[in-house]
Amino acid sequence: HGRVAMAAVVGCIVHNNHIVFDGYISPSNNLKFSDIPTGIDGIFTVPNAGLAQILAFVGFVEIAWWPASQYDGDYGIGYFGGDIFDPAEKARKLNAEINNGRAAMMGIIGNMVAEKITGQTMYEQYAAG
Numbered sequence: 001h002g003r004v005a006m007a008a009v010v011g012c013i014v015h016n017n018h019i020v021f022d023g024y025i026s027p028s029n030n031l032k033f034s035d036i037p038t039g040i041d042g043i044f045t046v047p048n049a050g051l052a053q054i055l056a057f058v059g060f061v062e063i064a065w066w067p068a069s070q071y072d073g074d075y076g077i078g079y080f081g082g083d084i085f086d087p088a089e090k091a092r093k094l095n096a097e098i099n100n101g102r103a104a105m106m107g108i109i110g111n112m113v114a115e116k117i118t119g120q121t122m123y124e125q126y127a128a129g
Contacts, residue, residue, distance in 0.1 A: 002101015008108045015042070016123035026050060039121035040112045 021033040026047045036042045043051075084090040111122055118125060 005104035009104045039115045
């Protein structure tokens with residue numbers, strides 16, 4: 001959950017700053033990436049087939065690379081491509097990742113709740129002061 005939340009926070013910040021892909025998210029529906037609104041309501045604009053593709057990909061990654069039975073967070077892929085051999089350093093970095101994931105979970109939930117309460121996206125809230 002923490003890694004997904006960290007990706008969600010980054011995606012929220014990027015999209016709220018109006019940084020989007022060029023082209024179409026769904027050519028058959030004539031829907032461009034720039035047509036997706038910012039904030040939590042953007043998920044309801046993505047076609048169902050697109051959401052199914054995202055869920056299928058995430059499920060494949062969970063089964064193939066990051067099995068749910070691996071509770072310690074060490075999936076054997078190293079730290080930015082390099083292995084950590086010192087157990088104390090490895091434990092410190094895994095704990096940092098867990099804590100950053102917890103902070104990201106609180107951040108993305110807080111952002112979604114604030115959007116629903118105020119009716120403004122994160123960008124609009126910051127712009128209003």
